Amino acid sequence: MGVVKIARRTFLIGTVAVAGGVAFGYYQYRRPLPNPLLDSLGTGEAAITPYVKIDANGVTLITPRADKGQGAYSIQAYLLAEELDVDPLNVNLSVGVPSKAYYNSRVMDEAFPFAATDDSAVANTVRGAGDVVTRMMGMQMTGGSSTVPDGYEKLRHAGAVARETLKEAAAVKTGVRRSQLTTEDAHVILPDGTRLSYTELAPIAAQTEPVTDVVLREPGQWRYLGKEIQRTDIVGKSTGREKYGIDVSMDNMLFATVRANPGFGGDMRGYDASAAEAMRGVKKIVPVTSGVGVVADNTWRAFRAAEAIEIDWGPGPYPATSAEMWDVLDAHIDEAYQDHRNKNVGDVETPLARGQEAVEAEYRLPYLAHAPLEPMNATVLLEDDRIDIWTGTQIPRFIENHVATLTGLAHDNIHIHVQPMGGSFGHRLEDTYVLQAVEIAKAMKGTPIKMTWSREEDMTHDYPRPMALAKARGKVKPGAVEACDLDIVCQSIATSWFGRLKAAPPGPDQTISTGAWDQPYDIPNYRVTGYRAPEMVPVSSWRSVAASGNGFIHEGFLDELIHAAGADPLEERIRLCNHNVSRKVLEAVGDMCSWSGFSLGENRGRGVAFVISFGVPVAEVVDVTDTPEGIRIDRVYVACDVGRVLDPINLEAQVTGGVIFGLGHAMNCELTYEDYAPQQTNYHAYEAMRLYQAPEIEVRALENLDQIRGIGEPGVPPAAPALANAIFAATGKRIRELPLNKQIQFV
Amino acid sequence: MQLTVNGQNYNVDVEDDMPLLWVLRDELGITGPKYGCGIAMCGACTVHIDGQAMRSCSVPAGQVDGSEVTTIEGLGSPEALHAVQAAWIEEQVAQCGYCQSGQIMAAAAFLSINPEPTDSDIDQAMSANLCRCGTYPRIRAAVKNAAAKLQGV
Numbered sequence A: 001m002g003v004v005k006i007a008r009r010t011f012l013i014g015t016v017a018v019a020g021g022v023a024f025g026y027y028q029y030r031r032p033l034p035n036p037l038l039d040s041l042g043t044g045e046a047a048i049t050p051y052v053k054i055d056a057n058g059v060t061l062i063t064p065r066a067d068k069g070q071g072a073y074s075i076q077a078y079l080l081a082e083e084l085d086v087d088p089l090n091v092n093l094s095v096g097v098p099s100k101a102y103y104n105s106r107v108m109d110e111a112f113p114f115a116a117t118d119d120s121a122v123a124n125t126v127r128g129a130g131d132v133v134t135r136m137m138g139m140q141m142t143g144g145s146s147t148v149p150d151g152y153e154k155l156r157h158a159g160a161v162a163r164e165t166l167k168e169a170a171a172v173k174t175g176v177r178r179s180q181l182t183t184e185d186a187h188v189i190l191p192d193g194t195r196l197s198y199t200e201l202a203p204i205a206a207q208t209e210p211v212t213d214v215v216l217r218e219p220g221q222w223r224y225l226g227k228e229i230q231r232t233d234i235v236g237k238s239t240g241r242e243k244y245g246i247d248v249s250m251d252n253m254l255f256a257t258v259r260a261n262p263g264f265g266g267d268m269r270g271y272d273a274s275a276a277e278a279m280r281g282v283k284k285i286v287p288v289t290s291g292v293g294v295v296a297d298n299t300w301r302a303f304r305a306a307e308a309i310e311i312d313w314g315p316g317p318y319p320a321t322s323a324e325m326w327d328v329l330d331a332h333i334d335e336a337y338q339d340h341r342n343k344n345v346g347d348v349e350t351p352l353a354r355g356q357e358a359v360e361a362e363y364r365l366p367y368l369a370h371a372p373l374e375p376m377n378a379t380v381l382l383e384d385d386r387i388d389i390w391t392g393t394q395i396p397r398f399i400e401n402h403v404a405t406l407t408g409l410a411h412d413n414i415h416i417h418v419q420p421m422g423g424s425f426g427h428r429l430e431d432t433y434v435l436q437a438v439e440i441a442k443a444m445k446g447t448p449i450k451m452t453w454s455r456e457e458d459m460t461h462d463y464p465r466p467m468a469l470a471k472a473r474g475k476v477k478p479g480a481v482e483a484c485d486l487d488i489v490c491q492s493i494a495t496s497w498f499g500r501l502k503a504a505p506p507g508p509d510q511t512i513s514t515g516a517w518d519q520p521y522d523i524p525n526y527r528v529t530g531y532r533a534p535e536m537v538p539v540s541s542w543r544s545v546a547a548s549g550n551g552f553i554h555e556g557f558l559d560e561l562i563h564a565a566g567a568d569p570l571e572e573r574i575r576l577c578n579h580n581v582s583r584k585v586l587e588a589v590g591d592m593c594s595w596s597g598f599s600l601g602e603n604r605g606r607g608v609a610f611v612i613s614f615g616v617p618v619a620e621v622v623d624v625t626d627t628p629e630g631i632r633i634d635r636v637y638v639a640c641d642v643g644r645v646l647d648p649i650n651l652e653a654q655v656t657g658g659v660i661f662g663l664g665h666a667m668n669c670e671l672t673y674e675d676y677a678p679q680q681t682n683y684h685a686y687e688a689m690r691l692y693q694a695p696e697i698e699v700r701a702l703e704n705l706d707q708i709r710g711i712g713e714p715g716v717p718p719a720a721p722a723l724a725n726a727i728f729a730a731t732g733k734r735i736r737e738l739p740l741n742k743q744i745q746f747v
Numbered sequence B: 001m002q003l004t005v006n007g008q009n010y011n012v013d014v015e016d017d018m019p020l021l022w023v024l025r026d027e028l029g030i031t032g033p034k035y036g037c038g039i040a041m042c043g044a045c046t047v048h049i050d051g052q053a054m055r056s057c058s059v060p061a062g063q064v065d066g067s068e069v070t071t072i073e074g075l076g077s078p079e080a081l082h083a084v085q086a087a088w089i090e091e092q093v094a095q096c097g098y099c100q101s102g103q104i105m106a107a108a109a110f111l112s113i114n115p116e117p118t119d120s121d122i123d124q125a126m127s128a129n130l131c132r133c134g135t136y137p138r139i140r141a142a143v144k145n146a147a148a149k150l151q152g153v
């Protein structure tokens, strides 16, 4: 076995002999990882790195990071293809089999107490430690806008190693030196123009020492990346052919659903299913954790039968009403519950004590559901010695662990087939629905069951974004912000989420104040403190995680201070900004909307907000009109910086989608609780934005950052505060509580 | 009951009140129409019934006995795209894509009765379909693109 160290981030690449061939793979540290491709290799097949496989069926690109709509499959394929010289629209694509070999080294970047703008040696050392942690946990996980930062080098490298090794194989076959060969469209080209297909070279490549000292192409040589490319899944998704988890079908399959305690996590004390059992098509009623599962011969029949079951619910493990939950937050915004204070510059108390003129405000954010359009579902077939699971998920490896515990099966016998997702926004970082389906499958051995949540079940078991309360104080002098002190309290996403993964991290959870403490401003006296409320409703990451809520608090209050100082909202942000790349983003958005010297006219208002999240600085300007029927959102300008734009069309899609997600939820979405259950159970009460409300959105992406970043989430956080700031500019009304439609109408 | 879906005849034995969506998906295995809300709020399940765009989650099977149903699969195929699908591909509308079967079916029916829509016609006609990924600006562009295609422009 040959092992060669490549690249900066200690990737190890090596070869393993297998029957009739060889496989190439990335390894971690001293211990080679199991390579999932080896299991399925047939004689004469060669697998080159876990990301490329070549056999009689042609070239297969393996794109392990899951696709929930953000274009992950597509960009992973293009990263591989750019170096391998194949056309992603003309080769096989596979999501592969979950494996530790597909660890995501970047997903934990934001879990450490350094701002993304902090490039100090200590910050990078600790982030390196995060890399170790994630590798060791075998985190094949999609999240944290990390697919591109994680794969940018790794995938191009895999493609290049495969290409050079295929050229070497051609050299062996023909006697022509490798340096005289070129590649094009899945062929090695000899100097005389002869074309040898990768497929015919694969068996020879399997016998060839891998070529690992490859040099990646310069961006100027790129054929796909940075250009207008077609998403690999666009045809399937435009013709109804794309198959999502909910579309899985197999012989003898039955359909199932679950009703679990709407007091999320509360007990199911007992039930009477006699009426349900008598209904047409009902095959079985199965108690599951916290609820009851129904198996029928049609999903609708299962839904109807589930509704017909009389269930005695225990109380939820948290306060019964939103009012009581607010009381809990109020009681914990107190020194005794301080979790961390990551920002403490100057001395906020001295200016605040001086004179009468402190600016004070209170901000409130509700629980928010992810509510992706495809409800949670999983198809499970349990047999004597193996289980197969088809589901859309961001965390296949965690599911494997949980299923091992639940079934007693060895990991080798648990097979997870990750499906394309009809959205997630973070919901599919959870696996409750999968485990329920497994519980049902245990009662249905040998029969595949497809378990689908009704929309109502989905909304009531969403693991929402936590509600939060902030108290803000600040001080200004004429023309300048002098002091800003933010106290933020909410429950810990990390405690809740890692708790469910049975891996609770010790210590503070900085996500309580992320999006506020880590912003690149030099306010002379500046303090941000996070307070920890006890666990209430189980919570999880919601597209852009903490930055969406805390960005609203921070950018709303900063806007208040700037107005109190009589300064210009954009100019003062630029003056305070201490991060060059971020400053350019602010300047760019000002340029796009002609900020200075431009008057919108009567009843109109313009607001700006800036948030850096996942290392991506984003500035947004929102223009609104105060019409007699309510606020109309006219236009949004967005400037961002991702270091390098790989897919301009998808970048624009992700940013505009993020803006609409941020605006829509700010306009009219919340989960409120009564008798432990959320009151919003379907889209009639949780609408977000509709097409007629969507503004024109203009996006400009800069490339000044010194490293590449992902854009699935960072467009979200500035949208809500920019909207609230615009409403203030148009109406003089400062709204500090979401959703905004509690206090103002939208048209 | 008798059902014609995408030109094929089917005989199904279901309750009269089973929504058409679940007849298509679970009885006939036609999965292009999606389940999103079940209460006519999202449009993911949109199909054409005798040429009209309808929310199949809220149409009881008993009402379509004898009708012609067209789903996204019957509108066009990757090899033979309908103009609306071609426009959706050109504009690269889809993100997760889960709403797009419904969006495309709504747009196709709308353009067949209003071949030269104004911006506000498009806003009105397409606002009944939710997209959680926020693809609305590209849906607008794709509807205009499709209108031009259908006009042979």
Ligand code: FES
Residues within 6 Å of the ligand: B034, B035, B036, B037, B038, B039, B040, B041, B042, B043, B044, B045, B046, B055, B056, B057, B058
């Ligand atoms: S599923 Fe029919 S409108 Fe939502």
Ligand code: FES
Residues within 6 Å of the ligand: A069, A373, A422, A423, B094, B095, B096, B097, B098, B099, B100, B130, B131, B132, B133, B134, B135
């Ligand atoms: S593309 Fe995802 S819901 Fe519309």
